[in-house]
Amino acid sequence: MTGYAHGDEERTFAALPPTLGGGFTRTWWGRAWLKALEDTALDGQQLKAGRRNARAGAVGAVSVRPGRITAVVKDPDGTAYRSDVLVREFADEEWDRFLDLAVDSAGHIAALLDREMPPHLVEDAAGVGLDLLPGIGDLDPECGCEAWDHCPHTSALCYQVARLLDEDPFVLLLLRGRGERALVDELQARSASRAAHGATGAGDTPDADGDADPGGMPGVSAEEAYACGFLLPPLPEPPALPGAPGATPSLDTETDPEPGVDPTALEFLAADTAARAYRLLADALAEGASGAAFAGPPLTVAQDAVRLAAGFPASWIATRLATGSGRSRADLDLATRAWRFGGAAGLAVLEEEWTPDAETLAWAGTRLAESWEDDDRPALRRAGGARWTAVGTEAQVRLGADGRWWPYAKSGARWSPAGPPDRDPSTALATAFASADTGVGAGGASGVGG
Numbered sequence: 001m002t003g004y005a006h007g008d009e010e011r012t013f014a015a016l017p018p019t020l021g022g023g024f025t026r027t028w029w030g031r032a033w034l035k036a037l038e039d040t041a042l043d044g045q046q047l048k049a050g051r052r053n054a055r056a057g058a059v060g061a062v063s064v065r066p067g068r069i070t071a072v073v074k075d076p077d078g079t080a081y082r083s084d085v086l087v088r089e090f091a092d093e094e095w096d097r098f099l100d101l102a103v104d105s106a107g108h109i110a111a112l113l114d115r116e117m118p119p120h121l122v123e124d125a126a127g128v129g130l131d132l133l134p135g136i137g138d139l140d141p142e143c144g145c146e147a148w149d150h151c152p153h154t155s156a157l158c159y160q161v162a163r164l165l166d167e168d169p170f171v172l173l174l175l176r177g178r179g180e181r182a183l184v185d186e187l188q189a190r191s192a193s194r195a196a197h198g199a200t201g202a203g204d205t206p207d208a209d210g211d212a213d214p215g216g217m218p219g220v221s222a223e224e225a226y227a228c229g230f231l232l233p234p235l236p237e238p239p240a241l242p243g244a245p246g247a248t249p250s251l252d253t254e255t256d257p258e259p260g261v262d263p264t265a266l267e268f269l270a271a272d273t274a275a276r277a278y279r280l281l282a283d284a285l286a287e288g289a290s291g292a293a294f295a296g297p298p299l300t301v302a303q304d305a306v307r308l309a310a311g312f313p314a315s316w317i318a319t320r321l322a323t324g325s326g327r328s329r330a331d332l333d334l335a336t337r338a339w340r341f342g343g344a345a346g347l348a349v350l351e352e353e354w355t356p357d358a359e360t361l362a363w364a365g366t367r368l369a370e371s372w373e374d375d376d377r378p379a380l381r382r383a384g385g386a387r388w389t390a391v392g393t394e395a396q397v398r399l400g401a402d403g404r405w406w407p408y409a410k411s412g413a414r415w416s417p418a419g420p421p422d423r424d425p426s427t428a429l430a431t432a433f434a435s436a437d438t439g440v441g442a443g444g445a446s447g448v449g450g
Contacts, residue, residue, distance in 0.1 A: 009179035010065040013164055018057035023370040025162040026423050029117040033165055036134040037158045041150040050155020059160040066177040069161055073153035081144035083153040087134060089177035097128050103190045117169040238285050245278035268317055272308060303344055310336040338417040349398050349406045353385040364399050371426040395432035397425050407432035
């Protein structure tokens with residue numbers, strides 16, 4: 001393999017604004033990066049000072065290039081220092097091994113393109129002697145303050161880079177020596193080479209002599225081609241979005257309806273179906289190029305009743321929806337509040353109490369401990385299942401099965417959804433505090449207590 005020129009491979013990320021509370025990373029690979037920093041640094045006080053600097057917005061624009069990250073970091077008194085952290089680049093032969101591993105699995109490539117670091121890829125790479133993620137001693141600091149260990153400036157830079165890695169694992173691969181464009185080009189080239197020199201294609205069948213069907217042609221599997229973007233034909237032009245949902249038919253006729261059939265209710269359902277189809281088409285046209293998935297799991301009758309009620313129907317229709325879903329009107333009002341904040345996931349957090357396994361509870365405890373500085377951490381009491389109440393307050397956070405935190409505030413004797421979810425429990429709890437302080441609740445509706 002010829003040497004790889006990376007002189008133009010550099011990315012610069014704008015300075016991040018100050019932030020109060022919240023952890024610096026939410027992904028497992030971001031945590032691995034910070035663990036390498038925390039296991040290497042000899043002075044814990046320097047790390048704490050660096051974390052405070054990063055949280056205060058003291059880290060300027062971050063430049064990432066093969067083997068090095070650079071930023072100007074300011075002390076609280078305004079003194080600025082150029083800080084660098086060095087990471088070993090992979091040699092060409094090591095990149096050969098990595099690319100062979102990646103091209104062996106379309107899932108690895110698809111995950112990377114979706115800005116995820118697949119654990120199996122990291123494990124497979126380690127199996128052939130390639131440590132993608134840094135370990136103890138792999139983050140080598142250089143700073144204008146001339147400290148020989150990780151100082152508050154290089155520590156702050158590492159904490160900030162953890163946030164960049166959360167959003168894009170290609171930052172780590174660039175540090176190891178390859179940028180995203182170069183990686184994708186090489187993966188496509190290797191896929192094409194395998195297709196051209198590979199054995200009989202998966203669709204070929206042996207003839208009577210045991211040879212492959214002469215009509216069969218070797219090629220790339222559909223899964224691999226889709227993941228790599230290799231030789232995909234152009235898609236036809238999408239249809240134009242109509243100006244509005246289609247008009248629903250009137251069911252007001254001179255013929256008496258069958259017993260139990262309410263024409264007005266049917267018109268309401270038809271109008272909802274038309275509006276829902278229109279939204280799906282609009283979403284598909286706006287987001288289809290990103291590969292977003294639009295269809296979720298089918299709703300139960302009880303869930304769909306809440307979805308319909310969230311559209312502000314006439315009072316008598318809402319009452320009928322409540323009766324049909326086995327709820328009181330007050331409970332339906334609370335359920336629609338949860339739905340408007342988070343759809344089916346928000347409704348599940350309100351109505352379905354679940355108890356995480358020991359591993360998830362340990363993770364949740366760690367997130368709760370890391371989301372505030374030591375002096376700012378509120379006293380939280382677990383109220384069963386996956387619910388934590390701030391002691392002495394009317395505020396609560398609930399952990400959803402998807403790892404998001406949901407704010408709740410006390411409304412009378414019941415807990416009411418207080419806002420949309422967040423990956424950071426401190427943000428969710430701040431929303432709950434604000435709702436509790438202002439008395440914004442469920443409008444007197446009752447709900448499932450916690």
